Amino acid sequence: MSKIDTRNGSVPKKSNYACGRCGTVQDILTTVKASGKSGPVAAYMLQGYCPGSRERSSAYGGRFFAAVQNSAAFDAAAREWEQRRDRDLAPYWPRSELPHGFMTHHLNGGIPNHGFTHWWTMFNPRQLLVHALLLKAIHQVGDGKHRWEAREYVLGAFQQYLRNQCMLSFWHRAKDHFAPALSNGNYHPKDVSIECGVFCRIGYGPWTSSYSGLPESVDWSADPWELVSTEFLQSRLAPKEAADLPKSKSVKVRPEDPVLPRSTIACGSATDLGELADGTFDLVVTDPPFGGLVHYSELSDFFYVWLRLVLKDRYPDYFTAPYVPKTLEAVSNKARQPEDPDGYYRKLLTQAWKQAYRILKPGGILAFTFHHAEDAPWVDVLESLFEGGFYLEAVYPIRSDETKGEGEFGAKQVEYDIIHVCRKRTDDPKPVSWALMRRQVLEDIKGLKQMLELHQKAGLPEADLQLIRCGKALEYYSRHYGKVMKANGDPMDVKDAMAGIRVLLDEESLALKDPPPAACDGMTRQFLRMFTGTDHVARDQVQKYLRGTSLSPSQYEERGWCFEKAKVFHMTPFLEIARRWHGKPRQHLASDYDQAAFVIGACYEGSNISVKETLSNPKFKAHPALGELVQWFADHGPNADLRKAARQALVHLRTWQSKQVEIKDAQQKLNLES
Numbered sequence: 001m002s003k004i005d006t007r008n009g010s011v012p013k014k015s016n017y018a019c020g021r022c023g024t025v026q027d028i029l030t031t032v033k034a035s036g037k038s039g040p041v042a043a044y045m046l047q048g049y050c051p052g053s054r055e056r057s058s059a060y061g062g063r064f065f066a067a068v069q070n071s072a073a074f075d076a077a078a079r080e081w082e083q084r085r086d087r088d089l090a091p092y093w094p095r096s097e098l099p100h101g102f103m104t105h106h107l108n109g110g111i112p113n114h115g116f117t118h119w120w121t122m123f124n125p126r127q128l129l130v131h132a133l134l135l136k137a138i139h140q141v142g143d144g145k146h147r148w149e150a151r152e153y154v155l156g157a158f159q160q161y162l163r164n165q166c167m168l169s170f171w172h173r174a175k176d177h178f179a180p181a182l183s184n185g186n187y188h189p190k191d192v193s194i195e196c197g198v199f200c201r202i203g204y205g206p207w208t209s210s211y212s213g214l215p216e217s218v219d220w221s222a223d224p225w226e227l228v229s230t231e232f233l234q235s236r237l238a239p240k241e242a243a244d245l246p247k248s249k250s251v252k253v254r255p256e257d258p259v260l261p262r263s264t265i266a267c268g269s270a271t272d273l274g275e276l277a278d279g280t281f282d283l284v285v286t287d288p289p290f291g292g293l294v295h296y297s298e299l300s301d302f303f304y305v306w307l308r309l310v311l312k313d314r315y316p317d318y319f320t321a322p323y324v325p326k327t328l329e330a331v332s333n334k335a336r337q338p339e340d341p342d343g344y345y346r347k348l349l350t351q352a353w354k355q356a357y358r359i360l361k362p363g364g365i366l367a368f369t370f371h372h373a374e375d376a377p378w379v380d381v382l383e384s385l386f387e388g389g390f391y392l393e394a395v396y397p398i399r400s401d402e403t404k405g406e407g408e409f410g411a412k413q414v415e416y417d418i419i420h421v422c423r424k425r426t427d428d429p430k431p432v433s434w435a436l437m438r439r440q441v442l443e444d445i446k447g448l449k450q451m452l453e454l455h456q457k458a459g460l461p462e463a464d465l466q467l468i469r470c471g472k473a474l475e476y477y478s479r480h481y482g483k484v485m486k487a488n489g490d491p492m493d494v495k496d497a498m499a500g501i502r503v504l505l506d507e508e509s510l511a512l513k514d515p516p517p518a519a520c521d522g523m524t525r526q527f528l529r530m531f532t533g534t535d536h537v538a539r540d541q542v543q544k545y546l547r548g549t550s551l552s553p554s555q556y557e558e559r560g561w562c563f564e565k566a567k568v569f570h571m572t573p574f575l576e577i578a579r580r581w582h583g584k585p586r587q588h589l590a591s592d593y594d595q596a597a598f599v600i601g602a603c604y605e606g607s608n609i610s611v612k613e614t615l616s617n618p619k620f621k622a623h624p625a626l627g628e629l630v631q632w633f634a635d636h637g638p639n640a641d642l643r644k645a646a647r648q649a650l651v652h653l654r655t656w657q658s659k660q661v662e663i664k665d666a667q668q669k670l671n672l673e674s
């Protein structure tokens with residue numbers, strides 16, 4: 001058996017390689033770019049599966065690796081491809097270049113610089129042969145024996161298979177298995193491309209696995225199901241019924257809502273629903289794109305250029321164009337709109353909302369989901385929604401679809417969704433002052449108290465409750481959109497309104513029994529709200545807390561206040577923060593949080609850091625909130641050690657403060673005497 005030593009290799013550091021002959025280390029992209037082609041590749045390793053080994057409970061569940069010693073099959077496929085590519089397979093592979101785009105030309109050093117100049121260059125000769133043969137078969141096999149609809153149906157599997165079998169499909173090191181191209185919604189070139197066997201009977205990736213979902217989709221359309229969390233069902237069912245639930249995380253629940261035969265599918269831009277009559281719909285449900293999170297049309301080209309080859313004669317209106325239409329795409333794209341990508345996105349989104357407004361009946365409902373980790377796109381979406389004539393009736397935070405959390409197409413960084421329910425504003429908004437609105441909002445939120453307490457008892461986390469309150473406040477704001485006046489008489493925009501609402505909710509301590517000291521900086525207050533009585537908070541909760549504050553978790557990480565581990569944010573221990581400041585100029589120790597963390601950290605047993613020294617350093621300027629903040633930690637610190645150190649720090653602070661007073665008095669006396 002040959003051995004593979006994975007410790008040696010020709011990749012000494014990321015994006016570099018060492019020349020096999022002379023050992024010179026060079027940047028891969030520089031070299032590939034000079035060659036004008038994609039990087040040379042060679043088969044390195046095979047992965048196999050041995051059922052016998054699995055039965056014997058061998059390591060790695062029956063899977064094994066073997067060095068590639070014979071490339072005859074690959075070479076034969078390459079020869080066949082050369083012979084047939086311009087003959088019988090000529091109509092079945094795309095020739096077009098990658099059009100200029102953000103994903104293709106702005107990211108990853110420009111994909112064409114990696115040699116991916118045309119869509120076919122993303123596949124090796126064997127992959128091209130496989131795809132062209134499959135596409136030809138789907139198009140022609142059996143002549144009139146198969147209905148065209150059946151061929152289209154199989155094309156759905158072919159489209160999936162393109163992702164599985166290309167030079168961008170790769171070995172996922174952390175997960176130790178195959179992963180399809182575009183898993184992260186980009187064209188990032190891969191350094192460990194893998195090919196799956198086409199007709200392997202096991203594993204995810206082969207053609208066999210790509211079409212296995214087809215019959216399932218037919219079953220689903222006749223009798224659809226949704227996944228519901230077992231935990232949720234357990235809390236709702238009687239104990240006897242709950243005991244019968246399976247042990248899995250989720251259960252299939254059937255809403256008995258099959259796809260009806262008279263449904264109509266149309267392909268067009270939501271900015272132009274021209275054929276749909278005014279005021280005729282009860283409900284519009286949508287899942288709009290968010291900012292520049294995913295560049296759908298640029299990513300779709302990867303599939304479209306293949307599919308159009310067999311669809312363009314049948315559907316000339318949709319598949320004649322060489323690429324996916326992009327002009328009306330609501331996306332913030334720097335390649336197409338270099339001047340103002342976000343503005344363009346907002347403009348198109350507003351047009352789409354206006355169309356939805358037009359076709360809805362006066363009492364109709366618009367519902368849409370929102371999933372984005374950043375705040376700015378949410379403000380954009382709300383702003384364009386209100387511009388489009390809608391007001392927000394309610395928001396419902398929900399757990400994200402679990403399949404989205406694992407780097408699936410598009411929704412990678414997102415932990416949760418918000419469902420927005422909106423109605424048409426039918427009257428002109430009436431002017432209202434922000435001051436008056438604040439009072440109304442507070443009254444109403446108090447009215448929600450009972451309902452929210454019930455949710456809280458049922459286990460809804462505080463961050464979710466806060467989002468519901470925020471939604472309620474936004475309802476008011478959106479009803480008066482454009483006419484909510486600030487004290488100076490200017491209308492309040494959505495960004496300001498969100499910030500105001502957050503402060504309002506905080507100030508009235510509706511959410512917190514023990515609000516952080518009012519004298520603290522805004523950034524510190526938000527941080528303490530999240531970490532009241534705890535030193536760790538789940539990432540999705542942090543994102544929800546920060547919604548509408550213009551703050552992001554990364555800002556806290558950059559300051560070294562917390563760090564993320566396994567989707568949970570942990571407060572950086574104060575002792576660590578105190579040690580970090582060792583030997584650093586004290587004038588930089590300026591933020592209220594850093595100062596409090598320092599003096600408390602220094603009071604931990606065995607810290608060997610002198611609080612007194614720092615306090616008496618003339619360059620150290622105590623923040624006005626320092627005393628209150630340390631007191632807050634002494635009362636609400638997440639653990640006994642921290643609270644004890646904070647109490648100790650308070651003693652130091654008070655001694656120092658009284659000394660400051662003494663010095664001041666003495667100086668004043670001196671001044672008077674002289």
Ligand SMILES: C[S@@+](CC[C@H](N)C(=O)[O-])C[C@H]1O[C@@H](n2cnc3c(N)ncnc32)[C@H](O)[C@@H]1O
Nearest residue numbers: 268269270271287288289296297328329330331
């Ligand atoms: C968040 S995705 C929807 C994903 C979908 N719910 C799913 O689960 O597959 C947003 C979609 O809006 C589409 N889109 C962008 N601009 C559009 C427009 N002007 N009209 C209609 N759809 C548009 C994008 O192409 C993308 O497919």
